[in-house]
Amino acid sequence: MSTKICVVGGGSGGTIVANRLAEKLRPELESGEAEIIVLNDKPEQIYKPATLYMAFGRSELSEVKRPVEDLLDPGVDFRQKKAVSIDPESKQLGLESGETCNYDCAVLTTGSKLDMAGIPGLKEAGHHFYGPDGSEELREELANFESGHLVVSVMGVPHMCPVAPMEFSFLADDWFRTRGLRDEVEITYTYPVNDIFGLDTVANWARPLMEERDINIETFFNPEEVDSSEKVIHTVEGTEMEFDLLVAIPPHKGAELVKSADLGEGEWIETDKHTLEATRAKDVYAIGDAADVPTSKAGSVAHYESGVVADRIASQARGRTPSARYDGKTVCFIDGVDGNKATFLQFKYGEEPDLPEESKLIHWAKHSYNEAYWLTAKGLL
């Protein structure tokens, strides 16, 4: 009997899991006993970590995107289609085109999207570096910004790459310093909870660095509305902040099919943190940003989860009990300190990370990883 595996999403998690599956199930693919399909709503994959650098002219659009099809093993069937519904009873995905796609096992890896409309006025007044279009626009703003108040505001959690707003703040500090404009530009970093980061070790590492670099810190700051004509952020807490340039980390949301199929309480798929099975739908796995497992929304998470899910599905396809488990392994680099120094955090579920002292060596390690990313997506690293 043939096993049809349908991966929804051709981003980091989707391409890695599909390629790992192709490697593990090679004999079954060749004999027609297994089929792997990847559905992605767009022809290309964006390497999102590079959009941080695009805003500072350190990376180009052509470097951050690749056709999904080119990243996939030849044994994987790529279809440029958007999935709009999933019926776990009949094991069927509904596609925007009106077609359906049956599966024996589905992997949902639909990532997260920016909700610019989630805060009134944000679309009109705010900029961001969380996607290529936003970063290109922001690059123009930064290139022309010579004085005033730059506010880097995290407008909701969870969001992709929790450390990226800090990295942006450090890079912005360096950007204006190297241009001799730092005295003309005030930088403020705002965060919604009672500290500058959710993990104490990271907050304790970053706070003094921000203070030394005159980056203002504002916590318990939850934007409710942005007045685009007056350039003021109004918060749920009743405070307000004026800005000249607003760089927002907009609220995030999940794919519509998560809500329509009631796969979780809110935006994210309720997922067993070790087996990565969707708890509300049989034979459905969730990986990457779409899953609600208690760790960061980070590409490294999608990467490590992909190996576990590919192992589990390959075991199931061969009639064996799956045994691979995800332990929460997460790795995040924090780059941009003084422009070219970085550190990194590595942890598993329930652990507090240790951060090595920031260095140029770690900065180059991060950039080497960025350069090699497309090989990772192909499953070669």
Ligand SMILES: Cc1cc2nc3c(=O)[nH]c(=O)nc-3n(C[C@H](O)[C@H](O)[C@H](O)COP(=O)(O)OP(=O)(O)OC[C@H]3O[C@@H](n4cnc5c(N)ncnc54)[C@H](O)[C@@H]3O)c2cc1C
């Ligand atoms: C500025 C920035 C910096 C970052 N830096 C880092 C970093 O340094 N390190 C790190 O580990 N992570 C980083 N990340 C986070 C990382 O990019 C994400 O966590 C990672 O891309 C998640 O992978 P994913 O496969 O879950 O989602 P994605 O890579 O977003 O892929 C989801 C895919 O699904 C497609 N899709 C969505 N809905 C549907 C649908 N209904 N039907 C079909 N296709 C659909 C999308 O088009 C997309 O191709 C960063 C993110 C940003 C924005």
